[in-house]
Amino acid sequence: MRIPAFMTVWQDGRLWCTDGWFNGASVGKGIRRIPLEEATSAGIIRETRAPAVIVDAESIGTGRFGEKVVKNMRVRGADIWFMTHIEDADDVFDAFNTNADMLLAPYHTIRSDADLDDIHSVSDSVIPVVFMKDSKGLVSRRKTGDVRDILDRLTDAGFYKTCVLDTDGSVTETMWTDIHDDNPSVIPFCRYEPSHRTGLNNQISPFDP
Numbered sequence: 001m002r003i004p005a006f007m008t009v010w011q012d013g014r015l016w017c018t019d020g021w022f023n024g025a026s027v028g029k030g031i032r033r034i035p036l037e038e039a040t041s042a043g044i045i046r047e048t049r050a051p052a053v054i055v056d057a058e059s060i061g062t063g064r065f066g067e068k069v070v071k072n073m074r075v076r077g078a079d080i081w082f083m084t085h086i087e088d089a090d091d092v093f094d095a096f097n098t099n100a101d102m103l104l105a106p107y108h109t110i111r112s113d114a115d116l117d118d119i120h121s122v123s124d125s126v127i128p129v130v131f132m133k134d135s136k137g138l139v140s141r142r143k144t145g146d147v148r149d150i151l152d153r154l155t156d157a158g159f160y161k162t163c164v165l166d167t168d169g170s171v172t173e174t175m176w177t178d179i180h181d182d183n184p185s186v187i188p189f190c191r192y193e194p195s196h197r198t199g200l201n202n203q204i205s206p207f208d209p
Helices: 036-043 057-062 069-073 088-094 113-120 149-158 174-182
Strands: 002-010 012-018 034-035 054-058 079-082 103-108 125-135 136-138 164-165 188-189 203-206
Touching: 002 057, 002 069, 002 149, 012 036, 012 069, 034 036, 036 054, 054 057, 054 188, 057 069, 057 149, 088 103, 088 113, 113 125, 113 149, 136 149, 149 174
Parallel strands: 002 054, 002 203, 054 079, 079 103, 103 125, 125 164, 164 188, 188 203
Antiparallel strands: 002 012, 012 034, 125 136
16 A cells, blocks of 8 residues: 655645655755645545655754644545654654644654653554665664664564655665565655565655645
């Protein structure tokens, strides 16, 4: 199942969907934009009842939890999976005090392993997201590690579903296969479609305005 993602910014008093994309831990603003309601109307996949991923691009890019996107996002006809900057359980509570049905939390922005455990204890609707750059997973904005070790840590913390975001196309087909073999419930988030040989059936991919 393909799950559309909408790279979202707040400008001129409204929400916009842009063609921005990730560059490691940062987010490019992109060039094109259309109102978010137009993007979701065109991009959500009603036939498969796929959720819509709303990415708060400014929050992730600046490293601060923001309120403009989370308080104003509306999507008709699909559950909302919301991705934003998350540091601790308080941010999780703030994010769920909205229309979000699931929360996608970048692993590298969570402050500590203790905060990771707290997040799991307060909600079973959080999906940690491992950002990949140069074939390595981001542990923090400046530190990387083996993605399999990171996913093992998330499994040990009790997260039954995780996401791997390929920011730069560096995750090879062999890596996707290995990731799936060890973590069958992982969801890839990338601009391309992994080969069916990898075993990955669900995928998050950006909507192009």
